[in-house]
Amino acid sequence: VHIFYYLCPLSYTFVLFFQNFMSTSKADIQKTALEVIEKELLAVNALRQSIDGSFLKVVEILYASKGRLIVTGIGKSALIGQKIVATFNSTGTPAIFMHAADAIHGDLGIVQPGDTVMCLSKSGDTAEIKVLVPLIRRMGNLLIGMVGNRESYLGRSADYVLVASAPHEACPNDLAPTASTTVQMVLGDALAVCLLQLRGFSQADFARFHPGGSLGKKLYLRVSDIMDHTLRPGVLPEQSIKDTIFEISRNRLGATAVLDQTGKLQGIITDGDVRRMVEKNSHFEALCAGDVMTKDPKTVLFDQLAVHAYEMMQSNKITQLIVLRDNRYAGMVHIHDIIREGIV
Numbered sequence: 001v002h003i004f005y006y007l008c009p010l011s012y013t014f015v016l017f018f019q020n021f022m023s024t025s026k027a028d029i030q031k032t033a034l035e036v037i038e039k040e041l042l043a044v045n046a047l048r049q050s051i052d053g054s055f056l057k058v059v060e061i062l063y064a065s066k067g068r069l070i071v072t073g074i075g076k077s078a079l080i081g082q083k084i085v086a087t088f089n090s091t092g093t094p095a096i097f098m099h100a101a102d103a104i105h106g107d108l109g110i111v112q113p114g115d116t117v118m119c120l121s122k123s124g125d126t127a128e129i130k131v132l133v134p135l136i137r138r139m140g141n142l143l144i145g146m147v148g149n150r151e152s153y154l155g156r157s158a159d160y161v162l163v164a165s166a167p168h169e170a171c172p173n174d175l176a177p178t179a180s181t182t183v184q185m186v187l188g189d190a191l192a193v194c195l196l197q198l199r200g201f202s203q204a205d206f207a208r209f210h211p212g213g214s215l216g217k218k219l220y221l222r223v224s225d226i227m228d229h230t231l232r233p234g235v236l237p238e239q240s241i242k243d244t245i246f247e248i249s250r251n252r253l254g255a256t257a258v259l260d261q262t263g264k265l266q267g268i269i270t271d272g273d274v275r276r277m278v279e280k281n282s283h284f285e286a287l288c289a290g291d292v293m294t295k296d297p298k299t300v301l302f303d304q305l306a307v308h309a310y311e312m313m314q315s316n317k318i319t320q321l322i323v324l325r326d327n328r329y330a331g332m333v334h335i336h337d338i339i340r341e342g343i344v
Contacts, residue, residue: 036170036178043166043179044186050163051190058144058160059194062093067114069095070141072103074128076177077120077184084120084188091196092205100128104135111141118144120164122180124152133157146187148180162187217343218307223323226306226341227333234259234329237266237290241277244269244289253332255320258293265329267293268322299324300333310338 062069069088073081078099088095098110100119111117117136121129124147133154136143145158148165155161164187170178203219233247233256247256248271255270269292277284277292298316300309302325309321313335323330338344 039170070117072098073120074100080184087192122148124154221306226337232331268297
């Protein structure tokens with residue numbers, strides 16, 4: 001086997017990996033995964049103790065701040081910091097990420113008077129943090145430390161400390177940042193949501209910051225934005241079935257509204273209504289639209305959210321809705337209009 005290693009080390013490594021993998025049962029893998037989840041749950045539960053006076057003061061400071069929140073860190077804490085910044089920005093708190101290593105090589109200019117700096121670190125004693133903290137203090141900016149050890153350099157130097165400690169990491173060697181980074185992320189979320197509530201941040205505000213993707217579209221796209229305004233299928237109650245079928249086909253919405261002479265909505269006729277009529281009547285030439293229509297059709301308002309129209313279609317198992325504007329027939333919205341926009 002050792003000769004094989006010298007002849008083909010990569011293949012040898014693969015053979016060892018395969019042997020180890022095959023010798024590990026599915027039960028062992030499942031047990032390990034559950035242990036990781038349990039350790040991280042314990043770390044998050046222990047975080048309850050960190051929601052103390054210091055946490056409340058930090059929320060108060062960030063809420064009253066006229067400047068930005070500058071989040072910094074090194075290693076895995078830097079990655080969590082970037083996520084926290086994204087959450088703050090999307091919920092109404094202006095924030096910028098500054099990598100601690102880059103900060104001491106020129107990026108410290110990001111920090112402006114009035115900004116608050118929040119530094120993330122598990123140990124609070126990394127070399128970059130020890131260089132960066134005095135520089136921030138010299139600039140006069142308020143410093144918040146999110147740290148695992150209150151007695152660390154960062155813990156002792158910060159104006160306010162948020163303790164984000166994990167009793168043990170989730171990895172078997174208690175080394176790889178796992179539970180500790182989860183705790184940082186949860187604490188960052190807690191700050192962001194508290195500030196969101198203080199600001200009365202609404203769905204409309206959220207939509208302004210999330211215009212892209214299905215999430216944003218659900219929050220701001222309205223029926224009037226997605227319906228085809230050039231298509232307004234409609235027939236009179238006394239019009240023939242032939243005219244009705246032609247109107248449905250011409251407008252490609254799978255239905256037509258039935259309107260009286262004044263334009264007031266009387267009902268709707270769908271493709272399904274036409275099929276059922278043909279099945280029940282061998283001589284349907286004498287029928288008119290008023291004989292076939294469904295009275296009191298489902299309607300949606302012109303300025304209602306498109307996602308509301310979709311929910312109505314789903315709950316009623318239909319594919320189109322009559323659109324009303326100022327209580328007058330404005331056209332139809334079809335489920336294809338909603339799907340095309342990527343709302344669902």
